[in-house]
Amino acid sequence: MIQDPIFEIIRKEYHRQNEGIELIASENFVSKPVMEAMGSCLTNKYAEGLPGKRYYGGCKFVDEAEELAISRAKTLFGAEWVNVQPHSGAQANAAVMLGCLKPGDAILGFDLSHGGHLTHGSPVNFSGILYQPHFYGVERETGIIDFTKIRDIARKTNPKMIICGASSYARDWDYKTLREIADECGALLLADISHPSGLIATKLLNDPLPWCHIITTTTHKTLRGPRGGMIMLGKNFDNPWGDLTPKGAVKKMSAILDTAVFPGTQGGPLMHVIASKAVAFGEALQPEYTEYCKQIIANAQALAAALVSRGYQIISGGTDNHLMLIDLRNKGITGKAAEQALVQADITVNKNMVPFDTESPFTTSGIRIGTPAITTRGLKAPQMETIASLIDKVINHPTEEQVLAEVKSAVNSLMADYPLNY
Numbered sequence: 001m002i003q004d005p006i007f008e009i010i011r012k013e014y015h016r017q018n019e020g021i022e023l024i025a026s027e028n029f030v031s032k033p034v035m036e037a038m039g040s041c042l043t044n045k046y047a048e049g050l051p052g053k054r055y056y057g058g059c060k061f062v063d064e065a066e067e068l069a070i071s072r073a074k075t076l077f078g079a080e081w082v083n084v085q086p087h088s089g090a091q092a093n094a095a096v097m098l099g100c101l102k103p104g105d106a107i108l109g110f111d112l113s114h115g116g117h118l119t120h121g122s123p124v125n126f127s128g129i130l131y132q133p134h135f136y137g138v139e140r141e142t143g144i145i146d147f148t149k150i151r152d153i154a155r156k157t158n159p160k161m162i163i164c165g166a167s168s169y170a171r172d173w174d175y176k177t178l179r180e181i182a183d184e185c186g187a188l189l190l191a192d193i194s195h196p197s198g199l200i201a202t203k204l205l206n207d208p209l210p211w212c213h214i215i216t217t218t219t220h221k222t223l224r225g226p227r228g229g230m231i232m233l234g235k236n237f238d239n240p241w242g243d244l245t246p247k248g249a250v251k252k253m254s255a256i257l258d259t260a261v262f263p264g265t266q267g268g269p270l271m272h273v274i275a276s277k278a279v280a281f282g283e284a285l286q287p288e289y290t291e292y293c294k295q296i297i298a299n300a301q302a303l304a305a306a307l308v309s310r311g312y313q314i315i316s317g318g319t320d321n322h323l324m325l326i327d328l329r330n331k332g333i334t335g336k337a338a339e340q341a342l343v344q345a346d347i348t349v350n351k352n353m354v355p356f357d358t359e360s361p362f363t364t365s366g367i368r369i370g371t372p373a374i375t376t377r378g379l380k381a382p383q384m385e386t387i388a389s390l391i392d393k394v395i396n397h398p399t400e401e402q403v404l405a406e407v408k409s410a411v412n413s414l415m416a417d418y419p420l421n422y
Ligand code: PLP
Pocket: 026, 087, 088, 089, 090, 091, 116, 117, 119, 165, 166, 167, 192, 193, 194, 195, 218, 228, 229
């Protein structure tokens, strides 16, 4: 039998991942059990609805899988209610907005070009098309958010929802102040913790659950699970619009969000992915995972320091979490050119807008670097110094093929000591 050529493509991608230095902040390497659950027969099963309340027969075992995923997620984050069905982070945010907003309602999110996410109100995304988006950003001088300024913007724009959380912001969030601001203008506060969720679950960063009405996350970044999303409530509460159940009781927010996921924005849940989420949450509840998360931050801080010592400008001057955003303008290279040169040397980063960028989103002045994936591979502080020097060589000689080949060879031999082992 001739094997489908897709498997040769997968083999090549495996080698690319195994041999290179993976610095994309939103990526990670899942464990074999997480991978195994994803590639299981649960992919065959339709299970619209929730455990015990499905629209299909034969759901006994997928119910058990989803219940386990939910109970582990609740324990991991200390949440009272969780929905593990969103297919992705964007889907989780879409469901929350569908459940809580009417078309045309004002929303207030972190500016995409300062580190926010498309789903927080970008004009090219449903969130900016269906709702009326307003934005807050970082200070030009510090690269840090001034929370008192968010209060001023909220007073002027009167949002129905304030969204905090980011894709490329290296500092922690003041959820308590944001909740005060949300309460002042009668808005719901949504924390999208897609990026740092693992660092939050392990209490290494501020916890949004006591302060934010609703929390969304992806499951595949620092959380090291399958690609997917999830919605949580620290505490369940009555919906603030007085929506009633058919029996006349005030609907709980959990019921509104469950309905917003299915049938609101999705059809059948991906049961193989939900089983895989359960495996990842089980792993995240182990003490080794906390050690892993501490090492992510230690590595990010070591890498930031090593880059600063080589003259790199890190937005906000450093990092509290797993990533850093580098403004390359003083190095005379765009984000796009840096990304392309680094890829030739088997170092993978992504070009990224920096606050107040003078380049287009396709070119950018910066790159974003994160340590979750290399930390999973076992790299520690001494290797961060090596990585900084390899990056520096490429950035200083982006078109010299000889240099790129030398760096690539150093990258491949470094990573040979930390194999992926799938
Ligand atoms: N929210 C934030 C803050 C993100 O960084 C991302 C992904 O990068 C998402 C949402 C969207 O997640 P997904 O790509 O799974 O839709």
